[in-house]
Amino acid sequence: xxxxxxxxxxxxxxxxxxxxxxxxxxxxxxxxxxxxxxxxxxxxxxxxxxxxxxxxxxxxxxxxxxxxxxxxxxxxxxxxxxxxxxxxxxxxxxxxxxxxxxxxxxxxxxxx
Amino acid sequence: xxxxxxxxxxxxxxxxxxxxxxxxxxxxxxxxxxxxxxxxxxxxxxxxxxxxxxxxxxxxxxxxxxxxxxxxxxxxxxxxxxxxxxxxxxxxxxxxxxxxxxxxxxxxxxxxxxxxxxxxxxxxxxxxxxxxxxxxxxxxxxxxxxxxxxxxxxxxxxxxxxxxxxxxxxxxxxxxxxxxxxxxxxxxxxxxxxxxxxxxxxxxxxxxxxxxxxxxxxxxxxxxxxxxxxxxxxxxxxxxxxxxxxxxxxxxxxxxxxxxxxxxxxxxxxxxxxxxxxxxxxxxxxxxxxxxxxxxxxxxxxxxxxxxxxxxxxxxxxxxxxxxxxxxxxxxxxxxxxxxxxxxxxxxxxxxxxxxxxxxxxxxxxxxxxxxxxxxxxxxxxxxxxxxxxxxxxxxxxxxxxxxxxxxxxxxxxxxxxxxxxxxxxxxxxxxxxxxxxxxxxxxxxxxxxxxxxxxxxxxxxxxxxxxxxxxxxxxxxxxxxxxxx
Numbered sequence: 001x002x003x004x005x006x007x008x009x010x011x012x013x014x015x016x017x018x019x020x021x022x023x024x025x026x027x028x029x030x031x032x033x034x035x036x037x038x039x040x041x042x043x044x045x046x047x048x049x050x051x052x053x054x055x056x057x058x059x060x061x062x063x064x065x066x067x068x069x070x071x072x073x074x075x076x077x078x079x080x081x082x083x084x085x086x087x088x089x090x091x092x093x094x095x096x097x098x099x100x101x102x103x104x105x106x107x108x109x110x111x112x
Numbered sequence: 113x114x115x116x117x118x119x120x121x122x123x124x125x126x127x128x129x130x131x132x133x134x135x136x137x138x139x140x141x142x143x144x145x146x147x148x149x150x151x152x153x154x155x156x157x158x159x160x161x162x163x164x165x166x167x168x169x170x171x172x173x174x175x176x177x178x179x180x181x182x183x184x185x186x187x188x189x190x191x192x193x194x195x196x197x198x199x200x201x202x203x204x205x206x207x208x209x210x211x212x213x214x215x216x217x218x219x220x221x222x223x224x225x226x227x228x229x230x231x232x233x234x235x236x237x238x239x240x241x242x243x244x245x246x247x248x249x250x251x252x253x254x255x256x257x258x259x260x261x262x263x264x265x266x267x268x269x270x271x272x273x274x275x276x277x278x279x280x281x282x283x284x285x286x287x288x289x290x291x292x293x294x295x296x297x298x299x300x301x302x303x304x305x306x307x308x309x310x311x312x313x314x315x316x317x318x319x320x321x322x323x324x325x326x327x328x329x330x331x332x333x334x335x336x337x338x339x340x341x342x343x344x345x346x347x348x349x350x351x352x353x354x355x356x357x358x359x360x361x362x363x364x365x366x367x368x369x370x371x372x373x374x375x376x377x378x379x380x381x382x383x384x385x386x387x388x389x390x391x392x393x394x395x396x397x398x399x400x401x402x403x404x405x406x407x408x409x410x411x412x413x414x415x416x417x418x419x420x421x422x423x424x425x426x427x428x429x430x431x432x433x434x435x436x437x438x439x440x441x442x443x444x445x446x447x448x449x450x451x452x453x454x455x456x457x458x459x460x461x462x463x464x465x466x467x468x469x470x471x472x473x474x475x476x477x478x479x480x481x482x483x484x485x486x487x488x489x490x491x492x493x494x495x496x497x498x499x500x501x502x503x504x505x506x507x508x509x510x511x512x513x514x515x516x517x518x519x520x521x522x523x524x525x526x527x528x529x530x531x532x533x534x535x536x537x538x539x540x541x542x543x544x545x546x547x548x549x550x551x552x553x554x555x556x557x558x559x560x561x562x563x564x565x566x567x568x569x570x571x572x573x574x575x576x577x578x579x580x581x582x583x584x585x586x587x588x589x590x591x592x593x594x595x596x597x598x
Binding site: 001002003004005006007008009010011013014018 | 130136137138139140141142143145146175178179182183185186458459460461463570571574575581
């Protein structure tokens with residue numbers, strides 16, 4: 001920290017915690033550097049809150065519908081192995097699906 | 113996103129700006145850029161860009177942006193219109209160990225101090241005609257030691273404090289209990305230490321010898337020079353006790369060097385000459401440290417300290433506090449224990465869910481073995497937690513801890529001093545409001561002003577001489593500083 005100087009023990013601990021958590025974003029295939037946390041670039045370890053399970057462990061009360069999972073892979077981080085490549089040859093694969101929660105059944109397979 | 117200041121108390125010391133953050137209790141010194149950012153936000157919510165443009169003539173935008181990030185990360189800033197970050201209520205873990213047990217080894221006293229919470233107008237327990245025996249038996253004291261060692265299972269070190277009444281009226285039990293406690297603690301592989309509070313009237317050479325040899329920490333209840341001491345601390349005949357007490361205390365201080373000996377002064381509306389009392393007790397009598405506490409009383413009493421009294425008290429504390437600061441910077445001992453205790457808590461970063469350890473790490477035992485929240489409630493059936501023979505009733509203890517958590521004190525939720533005060537003494541609240549869970553609203557302003565004085569003392573001395581405070585940093589063994597709770 002440049003503008004704040006920790007004075008008491010608690011401030012020192014806060015500063016150390018902040019320094020520890022300010023690691024760089026690193027791609028999954030790189031080995032994590034020593035002594036700093038590893039933030040993988042990709043979705044398998046970083047969840048949008050609320051779409052794994054609700055407070056009861058089920059899926060009925062999610063803050064986002066479970067179908068949002070599909071779009072999170074598709075738009076949030078490009079993951080061509082699981083969803084069609086919208087940029088190159090399947091630009092309209094979600095055109096029948098205005099709302100993932102209601103219309104997800106309209107999404108079909110895409111054949112290149 | 114508009115930004116607003118988070119919860120903190122800003123203070124200035126030696127020309128430098130500091131923040132005391134709540135609830136994290138971190139103390140940060142802030143530079144000119146950070147002060148300017150906070151100053152901008154004190155005028156109302158602002159977007160990041162608005163702050164940058166307001167300050168671009170004085171500071172480089174990249175510097176201001178970096179400062180905003182830093183302030184945001186320590187939670188000195190938050191988003192306007194959003195609730196502050198939640199701070200979940202944290203209860204003490206199950207099996208929280210008992211550290212200190214205070215034995216009321218007698219409820220009798222040879223003095224008749226008018227303000228006494230045990231005998232005076234505001235007493236909770238009828239010690240004259242009640243069911244409690246007047247003296248604790250050696251057997252009950254031994255059972256209390258066993259209870260302490262059992263209940264403090266996870267502690268390597270435990271403390272036993274003797275309290276009264278006047279403790280020296282039951283000195284044989286003090287002696288036998290110390291001997292028994294040493295033996296039992298050694299059997300359990302623990303260390304135990306002892307302390308005793310007395311009015312000093314009954315000190316004799318052989319008692320002094322015993323206290324010194326056994327390294328018993330001694331606190332003397334004394335109010336100051338003759339005219340102050342004799343105002344309230346009188347024998348039953350009405351004769352003041354100063355002339356009896358002063359030579360005995362000097363004798364004790366001459367012989368007993370194995371533990372620092374402190375004076376504990378009760379302040380009343382009539383005896384508020386704090387600076388003179390401090391000088392007398394430290395310099396003329398020779399106490400290692402002197403601590404002051406306002407008398408606990410309901411408002412109707414003539415000795416009760418009211419608003420003007422609190423202001424006078426504060427003004428004199430403010431006079432002594434800089435002396436402590438200068439001593440700390442020069443690595444010297446000062447002896448004003450009120451500021452020492454507070455500054456120590458500030459340095460360690462204490463954030464209290466409860467005002468003190470009563471009913472948790474500290475308990476009081478009445479003469480019959482009943483366990484109370486603390487020594488001030490000993491013998492009160494209403495505040496009983498159990499008995500040294502059968503132990504603490506866990507449901508009663510949990511109920512007490514649930515109810516008295518600072519999160520339930522609505523008045524405290526908006527006060528920046530709550531991490532240190534947590535609503536104040538249960539006994540004081542009981543006496544003033546008839547409810548131990550009530551926040552002590554009659555001294556809120558005083559607590560905030562006092563905490564601000566201590567923060568200023570701390571800020572300057574910690575910056576100029578950090579090594580002085582490193583010796584206060586949390587140790588891995590149990591804390592030994594508990595005398596101020598008595």
